[in-house]
Amino acid sequence: MKPYAFVAGVGVISVLALGTVQAVAADTRKELRLDIAPGGTVNVVSSSGSVTVHGGAGHQVVAIYTTHSSKVEVDQSATPDKGRVELRTHALGDQPLTGDEAKVEYEITVPAGASVTVSTATAPITVEGLTGDVMLESDKGQIVVRNVARAHVHVRGVAAPVSLADIVNGHVEVTSSGGAVQMVNVSGSKVSVGTASGNITYRGDCSGGGSYAFTTHSGAIDVTLPETASVDLTARSVNGAVQNDFPLEAKAHPSFVPKSGSSFAGTSNSGLSSVELQSFSGRIRVKKQ
Amino acid sequence: MNCQQFQEVLPYTIESGGSAEEEEHLRTCPACAALVEDLRYIATQAKLLLPMHDPSPRVWTGIEQALRHQGLTQEGRLSLMGQTAVLPAQIRSWTPVGWVMAGAALMAFSALLIMYRPQLPQASSSAQNMSAQPAPLPADDQQLLRGVSQRAPDVSGAYEDSLREVNVYINDAEQAVAKDPQDAAAREQLLEAYQQKEMLYQMATARSLP
Numbered sequence: 255m256k257p258y259a260f261v262a263g264v265g266v267i268s269v270l271a272l273g274t275v276q277a278v279a280a281d282t283r284k285e286l287r288l289d290i291a292p293g294g295t296v297n298v299v300s301s302s303g304s305v306t307v308h309g310g311a312g313h314q315v316v317a318i319y320t321t322h323s324s325k326v327e328v329d330q331s332a333t334p335d336k337g338r339v340e341l342r343t344h345a346l347g348d349q350p351l352t353g354d355e356a357k358v359e360y361e362i363t364v365p366a367g368a369s370v371t372v373s374t375a376t377a378p379i380t381v382e383g384l385t386g387d388v389m390l391e392s393d394k395g396q397i398v399v400r401n402v403a404r405a406h407v408h409v410r411g412v413a414a415p416v417s418l419a420d421i422v423n424g425h426v427e428v429t430s431s432g433g434a435v436q437m438v439n440v441s442g443s444k445v446s447v448g449t450a451s452g453n454i455t456y457r458g459d460c461s462g463g464g465s466y467a468f469t470t471h472s473g474a475i476d477v478t479l480p481e482t483a484s485v486d487l488t489a490r491s492v493n494g495a496v497q498n499d500f501p502l503e504a505k506a507h508p509s510f511v512p513k514s515g516s517s518f519a520g521t522s523n524s525g526l527s528s529v530e531l532q533s534f535s536g537r538i539r540v541k542k543q
Numbered sequence: 544m545n546c547q548q549f550q551e552v553l554p555y556t557i558e559s560g561g562s563a564e565e566e567e568h569l570r571t572c573p574a575c576a577a578l579v580e581d582l583r584y585i586a587t588q589a590k591l592l593l594p595m596h597d598p599s600p601r602v603w604t605g606i607e608q609a610l611r612h613q614g615l616t617q618e619g620r621l622s623l624m625g626q627t628a629v630l631p632a633q634i635r636s637w638t639p640v641g642w643v644m645a646g647a648a649l650m651a652f653s654a655l656l657i658m659y660r661p662q663l664p665q666a667s668s669s670a671q672n673m674s675a676q677p678a679p680l681p682a683d684d685q686q687l688l689r690g691v692s693q694r695a696p697d698v699s700g701a702y703e704d705s706l707r708e709v710n711v712y713i714n715d716a717e718q719a720v721a722k723d724p725q726d727a728a729a730r731e732q733l734l735e736a737y738q739q740k741e742m743l744y745q746m747a748t749a750r751s752l753p
Contacts, residue, residue, distance in 0.1 A: 301695070302697075353697065373749070375695055375697070375698050375750065376697060376698065391746060393695070393698040393701055393702070393746065393750065394698055394701050410742055410746065412698070412701045412702060412705050412743065412746060413701040413704065413705065429738065429739065429742050431705035431708060431709060431739055431742070431743060432701070432704060432705050432708060448735045448738065448739065449739075450705065450708040450709050450712050450736075450739050451708045469731065469732065469735045471708070471711070471712040471715065471716075471732075471736065472708070472711075472712075490728050492715075492719055492728075492729070492732075493573055493574075494573060495573060510728075532728055532731065532732060534712065534715050534716065534719075534732060535573065535715075537573075
């Protein structure tokens with residue numbers, strides 16, 4: 255081997271090793287254990303990275319987070335009565351952070367009955383197995399909520415895709431401008447979804463005798479119901495097409511006169527739950543599962 | 544693709560089927576879908592104007608024999624009918640009148656394709672053409688976006704897009720309410736549109752704070 259080739263090889267290996275060491279050194283993983291009062295609230299504010307919240311046992315909030323830069327830190331605070339615990343990603347200094355520098359990954363476990371509030375810019379939010387209220391908002395990060403029972407679930411997004419699954423006896427309100435909203439087995443006393451251009455997809459039985467209202471401007475609405483669904487359903491679109499492939503009985507006294515192709519109304523079984531689908535220019539389709 | 548771009552390539556779309564982009568536009572734009580449906584119907588009807596084949600001489604002969612057998616015709620008239628079957632002009636499969644009608648139908652259809660400009664609903668039109676030539680945002684929206692751009696530039700594009708969409712939403716809903724103030728659904732749409740804008744302002748303001 256020629257001497258300059260040997261020197262170059264050693265140089266490259268040294269640079270790679272140094273970079274690896276620096277990268278590892280910049281990744282900081284920490285664990286926090288914070289007491290919280292029964293029924294207290296956990297508030298998380300972060301920009302990018304990810305936030306995942308699970309339901310757990312005990313009376314403490316356990317937060318494991320990883321930062322990737324010395325330019326950010328996680329502030330923690332709690333009210334004296336432990337009724338509210340907050341975790342907030344905080345930039346050190348006035349220098350703007352790059353996307354990677356601003357990332358913080360949170361893994362949080364909260365006690366049963368605790369409420370959770372999460373706000374992010376681009377970080378995806380995943381929440382599962384909670385029994386307390388959930389309030390989530392993100393500009394662009396995907397929002398996923400799974401296995402939540404007897405709770406308020408409020409979601410707001412700008413361009414954030416929203417996915418809700420297995421939410422029982424919930425009070426669900428979703429407002430999303432451009433992000434699509436997907437729901438699978440979501441039921442409760444109120445399920446309200448509104449978008450400007452995001453599509454709305456629902457698959458489930460609309461059970462519980464609740465009020466289900468899906469409204470969009472230009473997004474599409476697709477609802478898939480089992481034959482056993484007990485719904486009083488109306489669908490109306492100002493300029494979009496409306497299609498029904500679900501067996502409905504015509505209502506004796508509809509609140510409006512259905513117009514073929516742009517609206518329909520009817521009931522199935524005993525019509526326990528109210529389902530209202532409205533769009534301005536998006537198409538609406540209801541079909542049998 | 545917006546409505547204007549789609550309609551520029553419409554004759555080719557009708558003739559040879561559309562591209563994936565054109566098909567996508569067709570699925571999402573009720574106005575253009577209705578236009579294409581109308582034109583396809585016209586094309587179908589125009590084909591019916593094409594000249595027809597005259598029946599074979601054997602048909603005339605068969606009818607002649609049947610009528611004679613039942614005693615419903617006289618010999619003289621039958622001979623006339625029989626003569627028509629062997630006239631040189633009738634041996635041709637296309638009649639001149641048919642050719643003229645076909646030509647007229649094709650010319651009318653071509654002229655329709657070239658000249659047709661659908662009267663789209665204003666709201667739909669504004670929404671579909673939004674991407675081609677975005678309208679300037681109101682001053683309040685621009686001020687809001689400046690704040691977001693300074694503090695969170697990576698999400699300012701999402702806010703701008705959403706503000707435009709919501710403004711179109713409000714405009715459409717306001718027109719629907721003005722058209723029929725008793726329309727409960729239109730009023731609900733207007734309320735929903737304002738709630739969308741309220742949400743955007745709340746979130747953008749929070750994102751703009753130091």
